[in-house]
Amino acid sequence: MVGVEEADGYALLVFPHDAGTFTVAFVHLPGDRALAGLRRVPVFESAARIMSLGAAWTDPNFAEPISGVTVMSGLRNMFRPLDPAVPVGLHALGDTVCTTNPHFGRGSSLAVTHALRLVQAVAEDPGDPAAWRDRVDAWVRGELRSWFDDARQLDRARAAAWWAAVDGGAQAIPSMSPPSPASLPRFVLLAAAGVDPTVATAALRHMQMTDPPEALDAVEPRVTDLITQGWRPSRSPGVPTRAELVETISAVSVPVR
Numbered sequence: 001m002v003g004v005e006e007a008d009g010y011a012l013l014v015f016p017h018d019a020g021t022f023t024v025a026f027v028h029l030p031g032d033r034a035l036a037g038l039r040r041v042p043v044f045e046s047a048a049r050i051m052s053l054g055a056a057w058t059d060p061n062f063a064e065p066i067s068g069v070t071v072m073s074g075l076r077n078m079f080r081p082l083d084p085a086v087p088v089g090l091h092a093l094g095d096t097v098c099t100t101n102p103h104f105g106r107g108s109s110l111a112v113t114h115a116l117r118l119v120q121a122v123a124e125d126p127g128d129p130a131a132w133r134d135r136v137d138a139w140v141r142g143e144l145r146s147w148f149d150d151a152r153q154l155d156r157a158r159a160a161a162w163w164a165a166v167d168g169g170a171q172a173i174p175s176m177s178p179p180s181p182a183s184l185p186r187f188v189l190l191a192a193a194g195v196d197p198t199v200a201t202a203a204l205r206h207m208q209m210t211d212p213p214e215a216l217d218a219v220e221p222r223v224t225d226l227i228t229q230g231w232r233p234s235r236s237p238g239v240p241t242r243a244e245l246v247e248t249i250s251a252v253s254v255p256v257r
């Protein structure tokens, strides 16, 4: 990924591809009808140009579009381990077992690790297909499952915060005073990376899957302190609010086809 700009209820991402091509993508909740117009080219272009990242990458002096706007939906977190009744010797790997939100860019790493677990199991016990199944399955139900849960947890918290923006703006951070039993949404922990080097290190190690997902919990007290001192996650400069984006979209007239 080249970059991401996230606001209250939507995000814009830029992905690099082969041969000098790239994708500019808006992400919003499937049920957010006010942003559905983004699938129309004039609306998409107007909206992209009020974002600093979008403006830079859709500048006609820099790039030319080679397709219209396409919609990609159904990017679900999914975990579907092999049924134990499946014949020994048949192995499911990669996306057939688990998909996680591509926003995190983890699918290929998990798929390759999954394949390497099978290679390792075969190398360790070449004559015992039941042992291959057991070893790969233990990894699937342990480490792979933990990354699926991590993606699911992050997505649930982000979707709740985005819906709050659509519905009129409830706070994304649980009450912290007096001490609250609610744990902080993980995207708030990750957002604090911008203001605290220790959180930044933990967040990078989390995003790159260097540490297990639960390692991120260690910085929660630090982020709680930051919140107590008044810090709040905020949009980067140049990123409009969802309400401003909706206003821009409403002002664009789209020719009737």
Ligand SMILES: Cc1cc2nc3c(=O)[nH]c(=O)nc-3n(C[C@H](O)[C@H](O)[C@H](O)COP(=O)(O)OP(=O)(O)OC[C@H]3O[C@@H](n4cnc5c(N)ncnc54)[C@H](O)[C@@H]3O)c2cc1C
Residues within 6 Å of the ligand: 001, 093, 094, 095, 096, 102, 104, 105, 106, 107, 108, 109, 111
């Ligand atoms: C929009 C998007 C962005 C992503 N970005 C990232 C990223 O930045 N980083 C990252 O790590 N991951 C990313 N991923 C996830 C990553 O692409 C997948 O997790 C990864 O490709 C899974 O590998 P796989 O081999 O399991 O499946 P695939 O890569 O889907 O390979 C399966 C192959 O099997 C073929 N096939 C299917 N059915 C048959 C059949 N009946 N006969 C023969 N062949 C068949 C398919 O054509 C395909 O080539 C992204 C995914 C999406 C959707």
